[in-house]
Amino acid sequence: MVHYQTRLDTTFAALSDVTRRGVLEQLGGSEASITDLAQRFHMTLTGMKKHVSILEQAGLVTTQKVGRVRTCKLGLRRLEEEAAWIERHRQLWSARFDALDELVEHLKCKEKADARTKKR
Amino acid sequence: MVHYQTRLDTTFAALSDVTRRGVLEQLGGSEASITDLAQRFHMTLTGMKKHVSILEQAGLVTTQKVGRVRTCKLGLRRLEEEAAWIERHRQLWSARFDALDELVEHLKCKEKADARTKKR
């Protein structure tokens, strides 16, 4: 599905930035205002606002403005799709390398056997 | 560590493109040449070469050129770090939302109870 595709696109893109991953870690600990985050990551308010917007767009963060301060917290998306994608591919990987693993194992045994033969 | 950071950066960035995820899926099935991949994804050789290079850079793919054809296969990196990062944050999420979950559960129960009350 296209939706599924673009979803992974935007989430992985969101996660590909150090600052944004940092913001997520921060919000995992406690909520924070834009100002808080901007200070913690040595950035202008405008810059941080952009990052927060991107995270919000990806559903990873939700925000609420009360008075003049906008409070950010972790969003409802829990990276299920991303975890699933990665997990699926770790399995592909494994399947693909099982043969190799066996070969390596086989070679190791052969090595041992050869060593033993040599000794004699 | 900075290395750890840039590593996640490049991998997540590599994964944030539909074509590249597609290439990984493809290579999970079987090896392929640049030409194969370029055709399958309706792209010039040069374009596909770039994608492959990015995946190779991220350690997700390895290639070998024999004769005039370069064969691509899955690399040795199995997305451990990425899986770990995501898992860690799913836990953060959970911790943060346990209270919410309980609330939701409570509301569901209440709903059921209400429904039952209504029936009578």
Added chain:
DNA sequence: TTTACAGTGAACCATATGGTTCACTATCAA
């Protein structure tokens, strides 16, 4: 020995990204 094929690299292009400054609005506090 041509000729066709697979890949490569440089140059180019449009758009996206990560950041800034500056001018503005809205709100809180004195």
Added chain:
DNA sequence: TTGATAGTGAACCATATGGTTCACTGTAAA
């Protein structure tokens, strides 16, 4: 009412990204 504070939006900038074309190299095949 007058500042100071928090955020927003537009404009701008440098660099990165995803793609192309074109000219080139090396290899395979006729």
